[in-house]
Amino acid sequence: MIELSAYNIILLLLAAVTLLGAVRVIATRSVIHAAFWLFPVFAGIAGFYLLLGAQFLAAIQVLIYIGAILVLIIFAVTLTRNAMDSDDAPANRFGVPVFLAAIMLLAAVIGAAGHTRWPAAFATIDHIALAPGLEVTGVPALGVTLLQHYLLPFEIASVLLLAGMIGAIVLARRERPSADDDAPADAATAADAPQREKVGV
Amino acid sequence: MNVEYLAIAKLFLPEIVLTVGALLLLGIDLCLGKRDTRRALVLLGAVISLAAACVALLQWDWRPAEAQYVRQAAVTSAVQRMAPAVGRDALTHAARISERDARAVTTAYKAARHDSLVESAATPPADGAPVMGIAPYDAGLSSPSFSAWWLFTADNFALIFKAIFALALALALLLSTRFPVARYRGEFAALLMFAAVGLMVMVGSLDLVGIFLGLELASLCCYALAAWHKQDARSAEAGTKYLLLGSLASAIFIYGASLFFVEYGSTHLHVLAHGAAQSPLTLVALLMVLVSFLFKVAGAPFHLWAPDVYQGAPTAMVAFLSTAGKAAGFAVLVRVLSAHGFQAFSEKWLLLFIGVAALSILIGNLVAIHQNNVKRLLAYSGVAQAGYVLIGLVAMADPAGGTLLNEALPLTAVIFYLAAYMVMNIGAFAVVGIVGRESGGEELSAFAGLRARAPVLAFAFTLLLLSLGGIPLLSGFVGKWYLFLAGVYQGQYLLVLIGTTMSVVSMYYYLLVIKQMYILPAADGAQPIRVGALAAAGLAAITLVTVAIGIYPGPLYTLAQAAAKSLMP
Amino acid sequence: MFSITGLLTISGILFVAGAAALITRRNAVAALMGVELMLNAANLNFVAGWRYFWPERLDAHVAVLLVITVAAAEAAVGLAIILNLYRKFGTVDLEQIRLMRG
Numbered sequence: 001m002i003e004l005s006a007y008n009i010i011l012l013l014l015a016a017v018t019l020l021g022a023v024r025v026i027a028t029r030s031v032i033h034a035a036f037w038l039f040p041v042f043a044g045i046a047g048f049y050l051l052l053g054a055q056f057l058a059a060i061q062v063l064i065y066i067g068a069i070l071v072l073i074i075f076a077v078t079l080t081r082n083a084m085d086s087d088d089a090p091a092n093r094f095g096v097p098v099f100l101a102a103i104m105l106l107a108a109v110i111g112a113a114g115h116t117r118w119p120a121a122f123a124t125i126d127h128i129a130l131a132p133g134l135e136v137t138g139v140p141a142l143g144v145t146l147l148q149h150y151l152l153p154f155e156i157a158s159v160l161l162l163a164g165m166i167g168a169i170v171l172a173r174r175e176r177p178s179a180d181d182d183a184p185a186d187a188a189t190a191a192d193a194p195q196r197e198k199v200g201v
Numbered sequence: 202m203n204v205e206y207l208a209i210a211k212l213f214l215p216e217i218v219l220t221v222g223a224l225l226l227l228g229i230d231l232c233l234g235k236r237d238t239r240r241a242l243v244l245l246g247a248v249i250s251l252a253a254a255c256v257a258l259l260q261w262d263w264r265p266a267e268a269q270y271v272r273q274a275a276v277t278s279a280v281q282r283m284a285p286a287v288g289r290d291a292l293t294h295a296a297r298i299s300e301r302d303a304r305a306v307t308t309a310y311k312a313a314r315h316d317s318l319v320e321s322a323a324t325p326p327a328d329g330a331p332v333m334g335i336a337p338y339d340a341g342l343s344s345p346s347f348s349a350w351w352l353f354t355a356d357n358f359a360l361i362f363k364a365i366f367a368l369a370l371a372l373a374l375l376l377s378t379r380f381p382v383a384r385y386r387g388e389f390a391a392l393l394m395f396a397a398v399g400l401m402v403m404v405g406s407l408d409l410v411g412i413f414l415g416l417e418l419a420s421l422c423c424y425a426l427a428a429w430h431k432q433d434a435r436s437a438e439a440g441t442k443y444l445l446l447g448s449l450a451s452a453i454f455i456y457g458a459s460l461f462f463v464e465y466g467s468t469h470l471h472v473l474a475h476g477a478a479q480s481p482l483t484l485v486a487l488l489m490v491l492v493s494f495l496f497k498v499a500g501a502p503f504h505l506w507a508p509d510v511y512q513g514a515p516t517a518m519v520a521f522l523s524t525a526g527k528a529a530g531f532a533v534l535v536r537v538l539s540a541h542g543f544q545a546f547s548e549k550w551l552l553l554f555i556g557v558a559a560l561s562i563l564i565g566n567l568v569a570i571h572q573n574n575v576k577r578l579l580a581y582s583g584v585a586q587a588g589y590v591l592i593g594l595v596a597m598a599d600p601a602g603g604t605l606l607n608e609a610l611p612l613t614a615v616i617f618y619l620a621a622y623m624v625m626n627i628g629a630f631a632v633v634g635i636v637g638r639e640s641g642g643e644e645l646s647a648f649a650g651l652r653a654r655a656p657v658l659a660f661a662f663t664l665l666l667l668s669l670g671g672i673p674l675l676s677g678f679v680g681k682w683y684l685f686l687a688g689v690y691q692g693q694y695l696l697v698l699i700g701t702t703m704s705v706v707s708m709y710y711y712l713l714v715i716k717q718m719y720i721l722p723a724a725d726g727a728q729p730i731r732v733g734a735l736a737a738a739g740l741a742a743i744t745l746v747t748v749a750i751g752i753y754p755g756p757l758y759t760l761a762q763a764a765a766k767s768l769m770p
Numbered sequence: 771m772f773s774i775t776g777l778l779t780i781s782g783i784l785f786v787a788g789a790a791a792l793i794t795r796r797n798a799v800a801a802l803m804g805v806e807l808m809l810n811a812a813n814l815n816f817v818a819g820w821r822y823f824w825p826e827r828l829d830a831h832v833a834v835l836l837v838i839t840v841a842a843a844e845a846a847v848g849l850a851i852i853l854n855l856y857r858k859f860g861t862v863d864l865e866q867i868r869l870m871r872g
Contacts, residue, residue, distance in 0.1 A: 015780050022787040022807055031797045038803055041784070045810050048777075052821040057813075057834055064838050069806060069845045076799050076849040080856040082863075098793050102786040109460075109782040112481035113775045116464065145828040146835070152209070152349055153414055153832070156402055157839045159220060160418045163395040164843030166227070167425025170385050171440075171850035175431055410833045417840045421847050428851045434858040435869050440851045445801050448844060449792050452808035455837060456785055459812040463778070463819035467829060509870045577870075 011051060018044030032081075035074050042066050056139050209349040215257040215363045216401050219370075222249030223394035230387025239386040244735065246390040247374040250397065254367035257360050262767065351469070352408045357767035361616060361760060362404040362532045369525040369623050370397040375739040376631040377517030389429060393521060396422035400529040404536070409458035409468035409490070412533055416454065416497075419529070420447050423522055427514035439513025446506040450496035457489030474540035484546055490537060491550055498530035500591060501560040504584045511580035512643075516634030519576065523583050523630065524623040531590055531619060535612065538597070539768055547598045554595045559699055561588030566703040570710045575633050576643045578710060579626070582669060585707060586622055589684050590615055592696050596687040611687035612765035617758055618680035621750055625668045625677060628743035631736060632662040639730045648714060650723025655730040657737075659718045661744045666711040668747050671704045676750035683758075777818040785811035798852045798862040802845070809841045 021040035028034040042065040049058035146154055210217060226246050230239075374390055399418030406412045424447060428440025458468045464482050465472055492503065499507040511519050537543070538550070565585025572578040596611035633643055635658065640647040651659040668675035681704065688697040732740070750757055788807030795801045813834045820830035856862050 015776075018780065019783055019787075022784050025800075025803055025807065026787055026791045026795070031800050034800050034803060038806065041807065041810065045814055048780075048814060049817055052817055054817050054821070054831065054834075057817060057831060060835065060838060061813075064842055065806070065810070069842055072845055072849055073799060073803060073806075076802075076852060079853060080799060080862045082856075082861045095794050098790050102790045105789070106782050106786045108485055109785070110775070110779050112485045113778040113782075116480050116482045142828055142831050146832055150352075150832045152213075152352060153411055153836060156411075156414045156418065157836055159395060159398065160414065160421060161839065161843055163392060163399075163418060164421050164425075164847050166388055167392060167421060168846045168850040170388050171425055171428055171431070171847070171854050410829075410836060414836060414840070417844065421843055424851060425847055428854055431854060431857075437851070437855045437858040438867050438869055441798055441855045441864075441867070444848050444851050445792060445798070445805075448802075448805045448848070449789065449808075452785075452788065452792075452805055452812070455812045456808060456815070459781075459815035459819070459833075462830060462833070463774070463815055463823070466819070466823060466827060468833070512870050 007051070011048075014044050014047045014051070018048075032074070032077050035070070035077050038070055038073065039066065042070060056142060211260075212349050212353055212355045212405075214260060215253040215367060216398050216405075218253040218256055219250065219367070219394050219398050219401070222246065222253070223391040223398070225249075226387055226394070227391045230391075242387050243374050243377060243390050246394060247371045250367045250371040250374060250394065253397075254364045254371065257363040257367060260355060260360055261763075262357050262360075352411050353402075353405050354407055355405060357764040358532070358536075358616075359401075359405040361620070361764040362528060363401045365528050365620055365623050366397045366400045366404075366525045369521055369528075369627060370394060372624075372627045372631075372739055372743065373517045373521040375735050376520065376627070376634060377515075385429075389426065389515075389517075392422040392426055393518065396426070396521070397525065400525055403529050404532040407470045407536075409454075409461065409470070413451070413455050413458060416533075417451055419526065420451060423447070423518065423526070426518040427510055429515050429518065433513070435513035436515065437513075439510045442506055443510045443514070446496070450493040450503075453489050453496075454493035457486040457493065460486035460489070470536065470540045473543075479546075484549065487537075487543055487546060487550065488553070491534065491553065494530045494534050494537075495557055498527050498534070498587045498590075499580075499584050500557040500587045501564040501584055503557075504561065504564070504587075507584060508577045508580040511583070512574055512576045516576070516630055516637065520627045520630035520634070523579070524626045527583070527587060527590075528619040528623060531594070531615060534594060535597070535615065535768070538594070551595060551598050554591055555693070555696060558588045558591035558595060558696055561585060561591065562699050562703045563588075566707045566710075569707070570713075572710070573645055574643050575645060575648065575714060576630075576637075578645075578714070579629060579633065582707065582710075583626070585703065586626075586669075589681060589700055590618055590622075592688045592693065592700055593618065593684045595693055595696065596684075596691040598691075608690070609762055609765045610683070610690060612768065613758065613762045614680070614683035614687045616761040616764050617754070618684055620757060620761065621668075621676035621680040621747075624743055624750070625665045625675075625747050628661065628665045628740060628747065629669065631740055631743070632658055632665070635730065635732055635736060639728070645714065645717050646724065648717040649721040650727060651718040651730075653723055654727055655732065658730060658732060658740075661740050662718065663715050664744055665747060666714055668751065670708045670711040672708075674748070674751045676747045676754070679751055679754045774818060774822045777814065777822075781811040781814040781818070784808075784814065796863050796865050798855060798864055799849070801864070802848045802852065805844065805848070806841060809837055813837055 017040045021037045021044065024037035025034045025041065028037060042061065045065075046058045046061040049055070049061055223246075226242055226249075229245075230242055370393060373393060377389070377393075396419045399415045399420075399422065402415030402418065403412050404415075406415055424440060424444045427443045428437050430436035460482055461473060462468050464480065464486070467473070496503040496506075511523065514522075543550070561584050565581045565583070565588060569578050569581035569585065572581060593611045593615035596614075636647055636651065636655075637643040651662070664675065668677035671678045671681045681700075685697045685700055688694075688700070785808050788804040788809075788811060791804030791807060792801050793804075795804065816830040816833050816837075820827065852862055855867065859867055861867070
């Protein structure tokens with residue numbers, strides 16, 4: 001059984017908070033509440049990073065996931081709220097089969113992990129103290145690795161951010177009819193003037 | 202200029218050309234951005250991508266395959282030498298690489314980089330010492346050019362796919378000059394070029410994280426491009442569907458890669474190739490990686506996104522995605538499966554692939570019959586084509602569970618078919634795009650009487666459809682012939698039977714379109730269709746190449762064979 | 771003692787929860803939250819693998835940083851696309867968005 005040291009109790013609490021958040025994200029009816037339930041998930045993951053000794057990643061997790069992505073998601077939820085949307089069923093008709101498939105997938109992953117013979121040396125950890133060799137994983141070493149060994153993936157990531165930025169700006173920009181249009185289709189519909197026009201259903 | 206950086210640039214020339222070109226395009230578009238320069242911009246983009254294709258082919262390694270193995274042997278030997286004689290079970294912090302091993306790695310690296318191999322570096326490792334995932338910088342080798350060599354490759358296999366992507370990009374850009382990509386033409390071209398860069402990174406990468414980066418670069422651009430028509434609600438729907446299902450596939454992929462990391466301490470394919478053992482976790486991770494790429498190539502039952510995305514997204518982007526994107530997915534599947542450690546699971550993934558191939562061929566062809574929209578019809582036909590290519594992938598594995606890739610024919614057939622399919626499918630989408638623009642829709646009825654409205658267009662489309670269906674003397678027939686031959690050769694008789702039967706069925710719906718064009722009269726008041734000069738030139742080239750490959754497949758076959766051999770052990 | 775299997779279980783639950791959210795939620799933004807859960811699960815795996823078995827490497831840290839970058843870019847593009855969808859349809863309920871079928 002799990003030994004009840006302070007470290008383990010904190011880990012278990014973190015796990016409970018994270019998983020509760022994850023379950024609420026799926027099951028909560030209101031989308032804005034689901035977005036707020038992402039907070040314990042992201043914060044719990046940051047806590048895991050901290051307890052596992054990856055302090056820098058914990059800081060990045062808080063900065064980017066909570067500071068940027070979560071805020072972005074909450075903005076998106078408030079911008080796309082619609083009084084007409086019914087709150088009665090958050091899930092579509094795939095709910096039950098997907099739940100069963102998810103249980104099977106989970107059983108596969110956990111079963112596979114349980115049947116794998118793990119090396120004994122580091123099989124358990126019960127303290128924050130860094131294992132021998134961990135001192136190399138400080139931020140300076142990470143910086144050197146990122147800009148030396150992983151220079152090319154780093155550059156590709158910057159191209160990716162540029163491409164994502166261009167795409168997001170073009171798509172999110174609100175259209176105005178302008179002299180710049182060169183396709184006749186544009187002038188005809190005068191961009192997307194009927195903003196709330198319901199085309200679907 | 203540092204020699205190290207030149208070595209990196211040599212590995213990445215097509216990508217660099219495309220990235221710089223895209224930035225140039227964006228810059229010009231920002232500065233000028235006027236109505237009349239837009240078309241010239243897209244033309245410039247097409248020229249740049251043609252240049253990238255030329256660069257990729259110029260880098261081609263013409264040496265005989267045996268000489269190329271030497272480089273690969275150096276990589277293998279480097280990996281093996283970096284493995285200290287410590288098993289994973291005994292892993293402690295003391296497991297450091299010895300100085301002798303570090304020297305061996307350096308020698309191997311230098312030799313491989315300068316393509317003049319020192320004999321000692323290529324000697325096989327001694328008595329199969331247990332191999333661990335030690336990355337080269339553990340040996341003190343952390344220069345950028347070393348990492349470029351370690352993480353990426355520019356072998357012939359990667360180069361032929363880079364050339365395919367660049368050519369597909371050039372054709373898609375040429376044909377997009379007159380498609381109504383409304384506004385933001387410069388950004389449209391730039392994002393398409395970035396997507397091609399992403400695909401090139403994907404096929405050139407040896408590390409799963411690198412593959413993930415390339416995949417995400419390409420996918421992000423394609424999500425945005427699918428939703429590009431802001432006036433069209435269907436485009437918004439296509440973009441959302443592609444976003445949700447595409448990111449599901451990417452997330453499954455990176456989760457599988459992270460499981461590999463937990464087990465082997467690296468996501469590098471060479472490490473996995475030599476270290477992968479028969480463990481359940483490896484199987485789960487491998488299945489996740491494979492399934493996510495079956496998503497990308499739209500093999501049934503993972504094809505559900507394809508018809509909606511193809512129908513709603515801008516045609517130029519669909520033409521690129523359905524050919525280059527599919528080819529990249531297959532290239533990564535081949536690269537992952539050719540890592541030897543996964544042969545241990547060959548009967549398991551073989552079963553998955555046989556099932557997906559049969560389902561794709563059946564579902565793709567049978568559902569395509571009922572389609573009323575030509576873009577949707579081409580989407581389902583694309584699902585079926587993915588099934589045919591999967592026959593080649595299945596044939597790569599020995600049914601007896603033996604070695605992989607010991608025969609060049611299946612992989613050659615796969616590469617050949619993907620190249621031929623790129624040409625004919627882009628042509629088909631180009632015609633659909635032109636007709637759709639002029640008639641305001643892509644329904645079958647929009648093609649009625651095309652013979653009278655645009656005889657040349659109708660003739661080209663007929664040739665391309667017949668090629669897709671596999672009529673002799675056209676490139677599609679030759680490609681299918683090699684694929685089925687490879688299948689028969691490896692004893693996959695049932696799959697080949699399904700494939701040939703369904704090819705006949707597929708002729709039915711291709712002929713339905715041809716019937717619309719040649720037999721049914723045009724709708725009242727239908728105008729003759731204008732075809733732009735650039736699009737006409739592109740279409741003429743495509744048709745010529747389709748016929749030329751069909752009549753004389755030799756040169757392309759030789760290229761594909763050389764590419765296939767560069768991946769063999 | 772908290773073994774690697776425990777951490778893999780947690781990340782596995784996060785992963786399947788994310789996948790389930792992505793497939794079953796009717797709201798497009800909520801579906802996108804599922805992607806973030808799945809990527810977080812992968813990151814947790816990388817860090818756990820690093821801490822338990824490969825503490826001398828930094829590959830895991832780099833991988834996590836790259837995945838976080840990708841997640842941020844994907845969230846930005848994804849939300850732009852969904853905003854665009856909302857402008858066209860007036861809703862982000864995926865059940866109501868069915869122009870294409872067949």
